[in-house]
Amino acid sequence: MNNNMTTERIKTERPSSSAVTKSDGQHWVIAGAGAIGIWIGAHLVAGGQKVTFLARPKVISNIQQHGVLLTSWAGEETQLSALQMQMTEDESCLADADVIVVAVKSKDTFAMAEQISRHIKPHARVISAQNGINNASALSNILPDHPVASMMVPYNVLPMDAGRYHCGTQGHLVIDRIFTDLAKVIRSSGLEIQTADDMHEILWGKLLLNLNNPLNALSGVPLVEELSDKRWRKQLADCIDETLTILDELGIQPKVQAPIPASWLPAILKLPTFIFKRVAKKMLQMDPLARSSMQEDIMLGRPTEIDYINGEVVRYARSLGMNAPFNEMVISQIKRLEQTAQSAC
Structure with missing residues (x-):
């Protein structure tokens, strides 16, 4: 990009x-x-x-x-x-x-x-x-x-x-x-x-960042708290890296609303937390209580958009004869969480 x-x-x-x-x-x-x-x-x-x-x-x-x-x-x-x-x-x-x-x-x-x-x-x-x-x-x-x-x-x-x-x-x-x-x-x-x-590339850039939505839902904590935890950032980095590989095969260069190329995101997310907070200071500029809409959907027992976020990655991967195991794992975890939340409601 x-x-x-x-x-x-x-x-x-x-x-x-x-x-x-x-x-x-x-x-x-x-x-x-x-x-x-x-x-x-x-x-x-x-x-x-x-x-x-x-x-x-x-x-x-x-x-x-x-x-x-x-x-x-x-x-x-x-x-x-x-x-x-x-x-x-x-x-x-x-x-x-x-x-x-x-x-x-x-x-x-x-x-x-x-x-x-x-x-x-x-x-x-x-x-x-x-x-x-x-x-x-x-x-x-x-x-x-x-x-x-x-x-x-x-x-x-x-x-x-x-x-x-x-x-x-x-x-x-x-x-x-x-x-x-x-x-x-x-x-x-x-x-x-x-x-x-070039809206197609911009929408893919947004989807890259939206790959954090289900992880935030799984974490159950606000976005700032989740992104301050390297364990969650590592999972996000794996999902983004996997998606970038698929997009490269498709010849798509995603564009993100960030002062860095999309290809740098996995490496930045994997940095030690004290370095990440300095390098990605702008990424963490948000309401300390902000949560993803997918976390809200889970809390209210509503169906999520997982099939149109990580699911989109998996569909494109399969069209190329490729696998997307990190994204598939997140989909599976969200589906189970959806069922649990809907049963509780």
């Missing part, structure tokens, strides 16, 4: 200092308003955009009761009233959308694409703001007459009590350059964003 992505192929777009912008006349629908969907959509609302949230009844009830409070480890606090948040569980809201942001779990991509296909109007555009590699392609297959692009979401957002959504890690959004105009709207709403023409 080269480390010049920010100067050669990506245009940086930083948040505007303006607190509120006027709507550009487009209607945004957040299709699958979980934590990430609320975080992105609520920023758009705060920026003056017209936004409807297609959400589950539990989410709607919570926000109708409390409104939304966006907070972050860096000190952000943005309050929105319940009246500002247009929430619905009626999929017909998709018929009025100019931009649809798909923020459901990867396992629900097909079902959401089917809902969208029943209502989407001509010229509407679709953004996949999901984990995994192939969600935009899956959406395109069902919506062949509509522009579909990926948006990489690097940070961790968890729902808290009373309508609070807390971002515990850092990073900036990246969206396909074909949607540069939408990037400008997102940026003006207070979210840092970049545009890129």
